Amino acid sequence: MKAPHQKIAIALLLISSQLISIPASHAATKGWRYWGYFQSAPGTSHWKAAMTGPTVDIADGAVEGWSFVFSSDDVPSVAPTTKPSFTSICGATKADPDTKRIALVIEFGNPAYAPKGEKVQKPIVQCVTTAKSSQGIDVLGQIIKVRSNSSGLICGLNGYPKKECGVEIQTPAALVKK
Secondary structure, rough: OOOOHHHHHHHOOOOOOOOOOOOOOOOOEEEEEEEEEEEEEEOOOOOOOOOOOOOOEOOOEEEEEEEEEOOOOOOOOOOOOOOOOOHHOOOOOOOOOOOOEEEEEEEEEOHOOOOOOOOOOOOEEEEEEEEEEEHHHHHHHHOOOOOOOOOEEEEEEEEEOOOOOEEEOOOOOOEEEE
């Protein structure tokens, strides 16, 4: 059996599928909630679950996406709902040969699987101008506070969630079709 952080790491390596709800007959009784990492390469208009963690180089014109997800399998299930449009997010930011522009989208998930006592924050959509050498984690850290565990798993963004890191929970009733 895989440890929770291993399951989540595997989840970050697989291609995502959108989960709105799952039929009760197929619903897992438990799943994981954690920060899913998604990317949209320059010139594309769709999210893909990141095949690596955020310590890789990203190109000028890319869109980085983070979504607090619930998944009952090893696939991050909820890509950001904000369209990964570099033009609409960074279109007003002029190119500079000494930096790169990265569009950043952070969505805090569905209240159905929010940690008890915590409110889902408003999405963050911002254009980031950063050094040519910046990786995904650098772009993220320029905008918000990042909390990670010793293995590098992203546990919290902007203080959400406050304490947990990739926990297993019961499948929220609101996500199960009856």
